[in-house]
Amino acid sequence: MNILKQLFVSLYSPKDIAAFRKQGIGKTILYVFFLTLLSVLPSFYYFSTSITTGLGAIQNTIESEVPSFTIEHGELNMERNTPITLNNRDMTIIFDSTDTLDQADVSRSENTIYFLKNEFAYNITGQTQSFPYSMLGDTTVTRDDLLSLIHSLDSILPLVIPISLTVIYLMSAAMKFIEITVLALFGLALRNLTGKTIHYSQLFRLAAYSVTLPTIFFIIMDSLRTIVPNGFIIHWFVAIMMLMLAIKEIPSNKNNG
Incomplete structure (x- = not known):
């Protein structure tokens, strides 16, 4: 058989x-x-499509709606003292430098990307991952650096997605x-x-x-x-x-x- x-x-x-x-x-x-x-x-299917469409949405949203910020010494610092929630198509992006949100909020979300006080996290089609900013070492990341990184990631998606x-x-x-x-x-x-x-x-x-x-x-x-x-x-x-x-x-x- x-x-x-x-x-x-x-x-x-x-x-x-x-x-x-x-x-x-x-x-x-x-x-x-x-x-x-x-x-x-x-x-x-949902992971691939979310990543592909999500990167473009993130780039457009950050360019037009996100104020200046820095990630330095393992922490996110922004000019605003309240979380910023940006909705773009099927993707939600949240910036929170106030330490209001945590991993429990990430696990309850869907198709959401978080820039938290001390870590970057996402929940896409039920797949949840987080990466502490301390992994960057002494490197300082700004809004322009993030946009440049997103542009670079977009070019290597054909390799990243299969892996x-x-x-x-x-x-x-x-x-x-x-x-x-x-x-x-x-x-x-x-x-x-x-x-x-x-x-x-x-x-x-x-x-x-x-x-x-x-x-x-x-x-x-x-x-x-x-x-x-x-x-x-x-x-x-x-x-x-x-x-x-x-x-x-x-x-x-x-x-x-």
Whole structure:
């Protein structure tokens, strides 16, 4: 059975998932990488488009609306004593030299770039990163320096974006393998409850295919940019139920593996 058909039947057929316990581990690992790739496609799209359009928006906004500022000795200093919020299309830019905002505000935002008192931070399509100004050492950055930097970044985006997407993919793949490993550990308890003879390696294979349904569901939700309440709980509940149903499909004898 090819990987696309495995994906399709794993959406609804615990019996087919149970049969996959006998396949080679290499094919299972390949499936996990493929499923991870599908899961990050919405993030890839929104991240790329946000970065591409965002840089131009930032440059235009800073040129026309941001007063002079300096980043020196690890701190942002501005002429105004209140935060400045600039909205440009789908991107929001906030300058705050008053130390009013913090990382909690960053994590709650969406498609927002922050120049905080002591660090630069952004939250784009759910990807949050921050960089302290102290990384600049003794370098002083002004408004004109920032505009020059943005212009330089725009020219290297064809290199920066693929590297960033590769990092996102590898981190997502690592998290997916951890998720499957933990789910397989749940499978040990389910195995004992059902009285089935299943090795952990087989449970790992079953877990890899049991996460298909919740993963595809959240891919669709991410594509529609729809937030699912209690998404974490829903994801794990569906995955555990699929694993339990797959285990129940395995014959109750010592020769089932």
